[in-house]
Amino acid sequence: MKNFFILILLASFIGALIIIGSMIAVEKPEVFMKETKTYQNVPHLGSIELLNGCGVDGAALEVANYLRSKGFDVKYIGNAPEWNYSSTLIVSRIKDTAMASRVASVLKTQKMTLIINNNTLYDVTVFIGSDYKERIQ
Secondary structure (H helix, E strand, O other), X not given: OHHHHXXXXXXXXXXXXXXXXXXXXXXXXXXXXXXXXXXXXXXXXXXXXXXXXXXXXXXXXXXHHHHHHOOOEEEEEEEOOOOOOOOOEEEEOOOOOHHHHXXXXXXXXXXXXXXXXXXXXXXXXXXXXXXXXXXXX
């Protein structure tokens, strides 16, 4: 009888722990109802590589900020192999030159070409020339 009483007491204690634990774990339903945000569908405006070809410190960052303010996706900012670009040059890295044309239009330049290589990660490469201030006004 003593063992039976201990067994019932132990089962009651375990049951109480389970009930208390489930009350602690279950939160009020309104906690799960969070504010949902709606995001505007942003069109893909290409992935762009900017290369400083004029040697002016910060030129690429200025052009990147300008293009980003126009909705373009600037993925990489770096230096061109040479710093002798007097004019900004837009290079389409893909067969469809529409993206490069958009960049050229925003940067107010006609200097655009198509150079495709198989290992590029970008749709457009911009070689920033010493005329970059005129391009971003």
